Amino acid sequence: MARVEMFEFGVEQEQMMQVLMRHCQTMKRQETRLRLATAVLLATFMATLLWLHFHQQTTKGAFSGAHSEALKPEGPPIRHSLYLEAGKQFGACSEELPIKWNIINDGNDSPNFKLENQTVLHVFTKGLYLINLRISYRVVYNQCKPHSDPEFLTLEVSVSQKHSNYEKEREVISGKESMLCRDYWLQSITLNRVIMLEADTSLWVKLNKKSCKFLNWVKNSHLEVTYL
Template sequence: MQSALSTDALSSGSVTNLRQEEIVIALLSHCRSMKRQETRFRLATGFMLLVGFVVICFLPHLKRMSTSDEAGMGAQGVSLAQAQHDPRPKQEPGFRLIPIRPHPNNTTPMQWRNPTNRQTVKSLRIPTDGLYFVSLRMSYRIPDQFCEQEGAFEYLSTVVMKSKKTYPKDQKVVSSLDTMTCTYPNHKSVYTGRFIPLTANDELKVMVYTKYELIDWYRDGVSFDVFLF
């Protein structure tokens, strides 16, 4: 009788041990499965975040590229259609004018040359309403034997003015004021720009209130750019 009870107890203990091992194996298998699912979820989340980051970074650039194909600018006789159908490749959106050098009269707007048709202009006419980025780069240098007082400061001032047919007075939209030490052969470049809402037929012109001898016309460091956004 005692032997039978001992055998039953052993059998019961073996069954219990087997069930515990099965439970442990099942738990381990479940943990592995959950871990694989968690890894897949992390990979999927990371991929979605990467795609979202790429879209956010490159969508404005693609939008500007598509806009540049439609945006053109005119300058005194140059129409928007002419700017759009110019067969030469356009590497930048908007319009750029190059200066006619030198410009000794500081009381009149700077004269520029339209690189498209080589026409001389004093202002840039806006073809359509929109938000524009207007920028002006001026380069300066101290010529030899120019300084009356070595080490004195020379003031460098330029202003972009906007004129409208419906408004009698010009408005200042972009301005730059800087200084440089009068020491030969000092060089300096000043860049200024800002976003400005403009309407069709607005005209932009550049006034320079700096001694024209200081402007470095011969380094291609003077440019007037307008970009439509």
Template sequence: MGQTVMEHTLPVEDACCMGPDESVLILIKHCQDMKQQETRLRLITLLLLFICTALFIFTTGADLRQHFGSKREMSTVEQSPVPSKQQSLCPAVNPKTSCQNLHIHLRSVATGNTSDGQLIKWDVMFGDNYYYNEEKRAILIHENGLYFVYIRITLSCRSEDGPEGFSVKLQRWNKGYDMIVPLTDAKDGVDCTSQRSRNVFVGQLFDLSEGDHLSVWIDQGYKLIATASAGAFCI
């Protein structure tokens, strides 16, 4: 019995009699293990943080792409009706029936008849003859609209007589009401004893209707006309 007790007590005595160097080594080893675990935890934490940051950036980028993509689709949908609207406002029609295409310039034609009380006869200098009625000596309006009409006449003395009077009138005729309506007029003259020439200009905006005929009537001083021009264009 005594031997048995002695065999069991030896390891205990050995443990109790452990030296201080061995205890320090165990403590150092334990500290090293703790540092390694701390390093692993830091690495794992950094990895998780990197993964979360990458997911956040990816998610944000996907949301932005989806947002701008839907915005572009909406702008395309909003803009797509514009061409069709423009096409409906400006359909393909015969250019001769479009107010915007009226721009005609006329120059007077010498007829040899210089008596007063007649219409000036014209030649088309530029523009379409479609807008000039040679029989009525008038600019023909094909569409309702706002037009600028002008007349320019140069007066010149033909003798050494005293002052000569001049009177011109722009008039309108339409078969719809079959009557001549004066639109505007101008009165001037030239004093052949002191001046040899003079310019007369008339220009004004008019609200005209389809079928209107614009002609230039000379009440007085036809013989004073050296040159004359007239024209009209749509505003």
């Protein structure tokens, strides 16, 4: 009886060992598959990261190149200005003689502008220009005749242009106002306009004959032309 029990116990142990070995083999096969799957996932992840990095660098380089091209300046300097102040007007007032100017900034050295004989401004580049003009008037002592009734003066100022395409000069901008003729009276006219000018255009400013002697050349009379 004891031998039979021992034999049965031995058989059960052998069966248990076989089950345990099969289980270990199964676990090893699952572990190998898991490792392979993990390796495949890691390889896929690394490949995705490399592709994203390459794509980002390519896109960044293309954007930078386009941005650099957009920032490259073309043509003459943008918004280059010439600023002039009225100088002392010598000689008798005449509607045929334009105002004389003094250069305040270095815009006369620009390829866009050149002031000739202090009166005629030559514009060499075709484009849009902003013209700002301020003419200040001043009545000095005893410049007006005494009257019982107030005397009014007519102030007229204009900017004209001349070009080979035009048969005659053209008016760019003009202004007209009335001023009381009294000792030490101050008044001004301010004009501004954006206009397209052809290359090799000439500009000048003129006052009407009756008001030119009241031009305040000491201050506040200026002409500024800005290339846009």
